[in-house]
Amino acid sequence: MEFTSITAEQLQDRPDPHEVTDAETVYRGAIWDVARETFRMADQDEPLVRDFITHPGAVAVVALDDQDRVLLINQYRHPVRTRMWEIPAGLLDVSGEPALAAAQRELGEEADLVAEHWDTLVDFENSPGSSAEANRIFLARGLSEVPDAERFTREGEEAEIVAGFADLDDAVAAVLSGRLTSPAAALGILAAHVARSRDWSTLRAPDAAWPARPGHAG
Known part of the structure; x- marks a missing residue:
């Protein structure tokens, strides 16, 4: 693996949704469910299957x-x-x-x-x-x-x-x-x-943008 220097501007998570080819709910719970989704990574022939907890945030x-x-x-x-x-x-x-x-x-x-x-x-x-x-x-x-x-x-x-x-x-x-x-x-x-x-200079507004909040909240 080659390592590169990461700039301050690059220090940010970015959305990168992969196409889901199959999805089902394998468990329904009182607070959250467990989903199973199939997707592919770039340049890979075999699909990946992942189970994960859905959550309202x-x-x-x-x-x-x-x-x-x-x-x-x-x-x-x-x-x-x-x-x-x-x-x-x-x-x-x-x-x-x-x-x-x-x-x-x-x-x-x-x-x-x-x-x-x-x-x-x-x-x-x-x-x-x-x-x-x-x-x-x-x-x-x-x-x-x-x-x-x-x-x-x-x-x-x-x-x-x-x-x-x-x-x-x-x-x-x-x-x-x-x-x-x-x-x-x-x-x-x-x-x-x-x-x-840092004298509270890092604080953001209480209504600051929150892109990661799940769209299905509530």
């Missing part, structure tokens, strides 16, 4: 208080049999709902908080080799509590959520030491730390 929130402490919620995740420190997050499963509105809803539902200031912090594809899940992480500041009478009643795993604030530097150390492994939390914490070191 998701949003997450790094919420910072006036001391630059990050809000973390502790929640049980059954597939990994672990109680994990995470940031508020949720699916884009409401038809037509803007990503920002979904993030604001999740912050209220999972942490009983609203925020005065919102920015786009970072985007990522959760596991692009096996899932179509696209994620956007927002930065929320200027926090205040939702009045008691207006709070969301949490159910299921969310009923046992415990929330608190951690020093951002401590959270970064927890990520780098492997003690905190939720992907959205890890990326969001590191991105917030970098953004703060």
Whole structure:
């Protein structure tokens, strides 16, 4: 393999849809399905078959208080049999709902908080080799509590959520030491730390373009 220098302008993912010659849904689930698609790579005679999770996309929130402490919620995740420190997050499963509105809803539902200031912090594809899940992480500041009478009643795993604030530097150390492994939390914490070191100049508008958001959201 030959290696070339990559310029700053080239550091951008680009859409490159390959023609799908056959497609079927091999599993239908409560939240997402599993699709099987057949396609060809350029100059290859044999087709490739891939199974992957379809997904409406998701949003997450790094919420910072006036001391630059990050809000973390502790929640049980059954597939990994672990109680994990995470940031508020949720699916884009409401038809037509803007990503920002979904993030604001999740912050209220999972942490009983609203925020005065919102920015786009970072985007990522959760596991692009096996899932179509696209994620956007927002930065929320200027926090205040939702009045008691207006709070969301949490159910299921969310009923046992415990929330608190951690020093951002401590959270970064927890990520780098492997003690905190939720992907959205890890990326969001590191991105917030970098953004703060650059005087928040890396932040994008809360309604910034998001080409990766699945067209079938909701």
